[in-house]
Amino acid sequence: MTSDGKVLDRRKQADDFIAAGEASRAALALAELWREESGTGTAAFVVSRYEKLRDQLPLARYRLVILRSFTVEPAIPLLRASAFVNGIDLAVQLGDFNAYAQAILDPKSSLYGFAPDGVILAVRGEDLAPDLWQKFADFDPDGVGEAVKGVCHNFEQWIRGFRERSQAALIVHNLEQPARPSAGLLDAQLESGQAAAIQRINQELRRIVSEHRGVYLLDYDGLVARHGRLRWRDQRKWLTARMPIAADQLVQLAREWLRFLVPLTGKIAKALVVDLDNTLWGGVIGEDGMQGIKLSAEYPGAAFQALQRVMLDLARRGILLAISSKNNLEDAMEALESHPGMLLRPKNFAAMRINWNDKAQNLREIAAELNIGVDSLAFLDDNPVEREQVRAALPEVTIIETPDDPVAYASALRECPAFERLTLSAEDQQRTSLYAAERDRSKAEQNFRTKEDFYRYLEQEAEISPVMPATLARISQLTQKTNQFNLTTRRYSEPQIAEMAAQPGCQVLSIRVRDRFGDHGLVGVAITRDQGDACEIDTLLLSCRVIGRTVETALLSYVSQAAAARGRQRLSGEFLPTKKNAPAKEFYPQHGFQLHTQNGEGSLWELDLKQHPVPFPEWIRLNL
């Protein structure tokens, strides 16, 4: 079917849904139509249909005045259609042609009578200071300075005047550079050149705008440059209709305006939920494996790194990142944690749902976990079926349409207006890490299918070393304080520890643990004494904050290997029960020790070091 046929069908589809009273499905069809064909004709259609639906859809109302020095009329339907599709019902008043100064300075003007929520001041430099654009060659450097000052003074007057009369948001266009400066190449060499003069105005505008609350700068020069100065301009329409912008570029102006209106109406996404396979990396981790997925600085992996870089930018803007992926948890976590091409790591994600559940359900859970509304989620997934399922189940989610070519994923994300912010707080910039820390602290364990997954996820590092002057006090303190995971609960003062350490055949060891959440410090102690062919464990203890993640096994393994290395055959140890040390009760039998003797005081356990070595847990990295 031709694209024309398709978009005609969409129109019919939308009308059928409207006739059937299915407003949200009609809105989806209109949004789809607008996405496929964002032109003047379509805009008129989309606007007229949304106007029929406006009472049945959760639209934000916004009153906008556009003050302008040129013809913008044809951009208005484009703007209103884009706004409707983004959930904004826009009422627009156009200021009279070139009457912006009077409108601002006259408190009785129709501008204030309209009671706008926001105002756009779209003035072109060519209209405001024609000499700077058209007759630049007539200026001497002083004259340029005067002209620049005059323009800035005008803007300052208008902005201040507006603020005195209205609390509405004000969006000010900056000024566009000429496509070809009057002095040609020479302009770039001149300090008082035309481009430099316009840059000075734009810099000054930045300052003026920053001095007023609720006044924002729209980088019109950047917008024009982005789309190409020569393509942007239509000289013929300028001369015949005072419309300087080419027909096919008007929609870009409308979109740029919309980027401001989305945050101004609060229609923003607070979190971006992404898929993994073929979205965050190329290929399928469960099938292609760590070596096979595409993710590197080279093409094609570079496309996915570029996407990840955009996500890091979004996180810095205060947008939370989350994962919803159909995958085996361990496959996905391995890539997230250790694939060398990953720019994002688990710590960058505030929530994760890596499972085989339906994505709409995962999105609901993520919203609940992050304590935000489902309508604050944006969703990025290469799979159109998943997008469709989410769109149907949760129409309030912002769905990012992925282009066919992964190289374009990054810009699709950058273009999404739901991620725009007009101001930024310090808290915004570190929001993801706050959420991630919270999630990690309280929820890490329950998200893992097996204990081993959890252990690997922790990225533990252990450092085992003999007692040193610097650790003496802490070791003694641990023997004094540790009650739960303490096999013998023998309390030792610092001098006693020092004395034992000095005895031949006696080892006083400490273990220090670090993991992905930070450094836990010195958290465990083992004291052993060689007696004949046996090594006796006098003390083995662990601070409760690291119990249950195999650190105790690591310490025992180290002790047993060291004893074997010293030629011991057996390792023995007592368990002396107290009211509090039940967590340590099964420690020896769990590690292959045999019961030797038992009495009212406790039990003695033995391990044959040749027959039953204690393996070191593979998920802990040992540093000596």
Next chain:
Amino acid sequence: MTPTTFEQVRGIASDLFAVPPDRITAESSPESIESWDSTQHLNFVLALEEKFDFQLSPEEMEQMRNLGEIVKLVENKLQTTSG
């Protein structure tokens, strides 16, 4: 099936003037369609330029007196640009 130029131009007019396509003919003009005012006329020009990827000169815009003439103009433009 590829729509004819007439159908495509009529589709744009239908969108812009909010008139069903079957009520638009080659004779339709600003006189017969109420919402075809000067603003919409500019929109019509822009929509044609977007759709067919050409630019209309002021002289050509003056030839756009009814839908039939517009279709003829578009067909001529398409022939000269593709040939």
